[in-house]
Amino acid sequence: MxxxxxxxxxxxxxxxxxxxxxxxxxxxxxxxxxxxxxxxxxxxxxxxxxxxxxxxxxxxxxxxxxxxxxxxxxxxxxxxxxxxxxxxxxxxxxxxxxxxxxxxxxxxxxxxxxxSKSQDDYTAYGKEVKGISEKQAALETEYVQARKDGDKAKMEEIGNKYDALDAEKGKVTEAFASSHTQSVVAPFLLLQNVNDDNAAAFGAIYDKFAANVKATSSGKALKGRLELMAKTAVGQQAPLFAGKTPEGTELSLKQVLSSGKYTMIDFWASWCGPCRAENPNVVKLYEKYHAKGFNILGVSLDRDGEKWKKAIADDKLTWGHISDLKYWQSEYAAMYGVQGIPATFLLDANGKIVGKNLRGEELAKKLEELLGAM
CATH class of the missing domain: 2.60.40.10 (Immunoglobulins)
Structure with a gap:
């Protein structure tokens, strides 16, 4: 979700x-x-x-x-x-x-x-999104149960509903921040809700903030977040990096790019339920398109090396993997502005980002478009 x-x-x-x-x-x-x-x-x-x-x-x-x-x-x-x-x-x-x-x-x-007048702003915003937040909380409970039941279709259905509510909340946040450009609450709210779909709109609001609002901790963080998202947007050149494999050898993104036509960087972790639920779909697409030039580089946000290795084996993830085992302090995640997983970046052979956060049917359609007719 x-x-x-x-x-x-x-x-x-x-x-x-x-x-x-x-x-x-x-x-x-x-x-x-x-x-x-x-x-x-x-x-x-x-x-x-x-x-x-x-x-x-x-x-x-x-x-x-x-x-x-x-x-x-x-x-x-x-x-x-x-x-x-x-x-x-x-x-x-x-x-x-x-x-x-x-x-x-x-x-x-x-x-x-x-x-505190600023707190009053925050309270007012909370009332605006109260209904959405309550629906999302209920969906989170349903998701946990569906995962326990192993009901992947239900998990995907819940995830789609959650994302729709997230998009709705983003619009409310955008409207609220637009009318509160002198409130220190606004950058905090934008920071909590920014994503690839609304980054341009949120950036335009940031530009209208008063100087003291931009100077807050949230204002500075929002600016950095927007700049990083712009650098890793579709059409941009992906940052290169290298890391240790489960076997302890070094594997670089450049190496993976050189051996295929399209490479997906997949940020995931053994402890991430949605990641593990998506893995069978990724395995199926890898088996279908690898011979046509589709590669994957798994980048784990694990901190326990043994659990990371076990998940790779259990889920039959036969592509290359690296991790610095730093959890949310992962240098690779920071480099790409990853704040939630699963997160994916699809690159062409030259390292240009051609797709972002594609999963499930969206990923299947994109690979069919790029490699299906070959």
């Missing part, structure tokens, strides 16, 4: 788009969370959206289900509130004002934050 444009609320004036007088003394975030145990450390993290690294901005110790966090920020930006020994967290668009947070430790995603 990998977009109805709403008008109404989106057409409201921007109230100067988050340009307002903040407190000169910094922020105070007062929280009250049901089921919050005494003595738990509550902390605010700043996160570099490009590198994923985090730093602690403020922290406090809970008492009587309450806490108070204090500090200051140079300008409004996105932070994350976390709690010791508790999974998940709360995105907080922090400003130098008095903020309040209320909710339940057992349901952090629905915590309510007031006192």
């Amino acid at each position: 990998k977009k109805l444009i709403l008008v109404g609320a989106l057409a409201l004036p921007l109230l100067a788009g988050n340009v307002y007088a903040q407190s000169k003394t910094g922020f105070t975030l007062t929280g009250e969370l049901a089921n919050l145990e005494n003595g738990k450390t509550v902390f605010l993290l700043s996160r570099n959206m490009t590198t994923g690294k985090s730093d602690t901005l403020a922290k406090a110790v809970s008492a009587a289900a309450k806490f108070t966090l204090k500090g200051s920020v140079a300008s409004p930006d996105l932070y994350f509130l976390g709690i010791q020994d508790t999974r998940g967290g709360v995105p907080v668009f922090l400003e130098n004002n008095a903020l309040t947070l209320k909710g339940d430790v057992k349901d952090l995603k629905n915590a309510v934050i007031t006192g």
